[in-house]
Amino acid sequence: MLDVDRSSEFERLPPEQARALIARGEHTGGTANMANGRVQGNLVILPKAYALDFFTFCHANPKPCPLLGVSQAGDPALPMLGDIDIRTDVPHYYIYRDGRFVEEVTEIGSYWREDLVSFVLGCSYSFEEPLMAAGIGLRHVELGRVVPMYRTNIETRPAGPFGGGLVVSMRPMKPADAIRAVQITTRFPAVHGAPVHLAEPEQIGIRDLMTPDWGDPPEMRDGEIPVFWACGVTPQVAIERARPEICITHKPGHMLITDLDNASLAAI
Amino acid sequence: MLDVDRSSEFERLPPEQARALIARGEHTGGTANMANGRVQGNLVILPKAYALDFFTFCHANPKPCPLLGVSQAGDPALPMLGDIDIRTDVPHYYIYRDGRFVEEVTEIGSYWREDLVSFVLGCSYSFEEPLMAAGIGLRHVELGRVVPMYRTNIETRPAGPFGGGLVVSMRPMKPADAIRAVQITTRFPAVHGAPVHLAEPEQIGIRDLMTPDWGDPPEMRDGEIPVFWACGVTPQVAIERARPEICITHKPGHMLITDLDNASLAAI
Structure with missing residues (x-):
């Protein structure tokens, strides 16, 4: 239960502690008020066969798909964004098969494959x-x-x-x-x-x-x-249309918390 | 008469040549297509008794009154903006007495006084x-x-x-x-x-x-x-309201052409 005290505690959590809480299944809710000041990201996980096209799609559409980080195929780490295990560090995931939502889960260890590539996109x-x-x-x-x-x-x-x-x-x-x-x-x-x-x-x-x-x-x-x-x-709409045999995203509002400072993204 | 050839010639004129043409009374029209790429300015000339208040007004209202240059009292030069004689280098001037328009002239030598201060403001x-x-x-x-x-x-x-x-x-x-x-x-x-x-x-x-x-x-x-x-x-409305015994401005569209490059004003 998230009471006011807990909420303000959440706001001040260092990002690695916020992710640890989520990885242990102790927080499965939204991340809006967690680790304030840190960049949170949208997650898209796709098979390697789709990765180059999706990468190209993001590059061609930077306003809706601003790419913050990409993993190696099969590697659940995203070192450019923090000490992350993408299989456990998001509070809620959506599983899509052939472009259709099939399930909502709190960790994706059983779905992991050696050909999966993780994309993290900036969020509002x-x-x-x-x-x-x-x-x-x-x-x-x-x-x-x-x-x-x-x-x-x-x-x-x-x-x-x-x-x-x-x-x-x-x-x-x-x-x-x-x-x-x-x-x-x-x-x-x-x-x-x-x-x-x-x-x-x-x-x-x-x-x-x-x-x-x-x-x-x-x-x-x-x-x-x-x-x-x-x-x-x-990008979620684009994925529904592309119908990959499997795709994993975060549940809206249940984001990946990164180590990046929001302020570090300021271009000017 | 401003024909097409003359117009494109005007566009390419160096600013000091454009001002010389104007000072000789050979161009008394608008300056929209003259010395392209150079900053053109709105002009306000006021007695020194009003200068500090007007300076303060500009400083407090920088969006309508962006100050590009100010002269010494009685000095018709504006060296920060170019080799300028403000008495002759604007194609058309408006003369105001007690805040009311009284006359339109092409040079202001006969109006010049030792206590006049010239303000040049940026224009769109x-x-x-x-x-x-x-x-x-x-x-x-x-x-x-x-x-x-x-x-x-x-x-x-x-x-x-x-x-x-x-x-x-x-x-x-x-x-x-x-x-x-x-x-x-x-x-x-x-x-x-x-x-x-x-x-x-x-x-x-x-x-x-x-x-x-x-x-x-x-x-x-x-x-x-x-x-x-x-x-x-x-600022013209502000001057009408302040009713200085004399005030001289440019006629709208008939601006002071300065040596500054428009590009030099970019803050970012």
Whole structure:
């Protein structure tokens, strides 16, 4: 049970201790308030036969798929991101077979194969921290909800079997905050970077802001415009389409905690 | 008469030759296509009794009043901006008495006084150049019109008798171009910097985009949002309000051409 004391303890946990707690199965929940200040990542594990195409897909679509680290085939370690065993260090995993979700698990030792390659992609937690530090309120955080995410009519650049539409996350802001948010997130290309769109949702194929494809409906307040960022769900859609015989991802919100500092990702 | 050949010749003119042409009275028109790549400035000349307050006003309101250079009292030179005689080097001047426009002249030798101080402020020409270089179309430039400008309900920070509402210029853009324009103009704090507002004109007190307070009405196209930058007309409004016994400015569009390169103003 996560009470307030425990929560603030979680926030201050060094990343290796947070991962150890998760590896022992003592924390299987979300990671939003754990090891604050450290980069958290989206996880995609694929057979080596798909790895080069997926790598190319990420490289061709850096805004939705900002690659932070890649493992050697069969090696559960990701030394560039910390002392990590990818089989145990994520609180909840999703297992996909032929592009379809089949199961949710808390460790993937029994699924491990010598040909699996792990990809870790930047996530919006890293840019939300400097936004909040700049005094820009994030509605979904304030309300304890999941950020709303939408399919768009913007096509990714395909690579092999990977492709499909760009998925975006949306944060409502007053226009002056939207301008400031463009400035701040531009500094973080490794975690989605600047918005891809703002205002005018129908221009990118979003008919109704109130019915997101993933996450919770937003609460738009007077004078706010929607601001859209490329989203880490994009590669999940690409994987559904590619239908690899096996794929393992994190469960949304249950991220890999790395040793990297968010601040170290600032490009400017 | 400015024909096409003359125009392209004007674009390539070194700044000192452009100023010499103007000083001899051989060019009394606008400076938009002269000495391309060089910083052009808004001019405000005030008696020394007002200079400290105006300096403070500029410092407190850097977005509308980005100060590029200031002269010594009584000295018509501005060596930090080039080999300039401010009495002759601007194509057209406006003379104000007690805050009211009284006359338009092509040189100000007869108005010169030993207590006059010249202030040169950055203007949007400098940030329009990198916007266009990035492929962002500027409607008023394409149509050969004056950018539309509007009074807003945003108050400047007053200093002595100087104050009043912020004036903004507006450029219609598609949302993705607006995001790119925030990134590009953020690099140029010395020439108004990032936009102050976008979309939702009524939020800043603009009721009808089609009836600007200065300049020509805009042409908004499908899918475009208005993007607003702080405008160099703001100090003119502040001066009308302060009612100095004399004030001399450039005529809008008839700017001081300096030796500075636009590129030299990039802060990042």
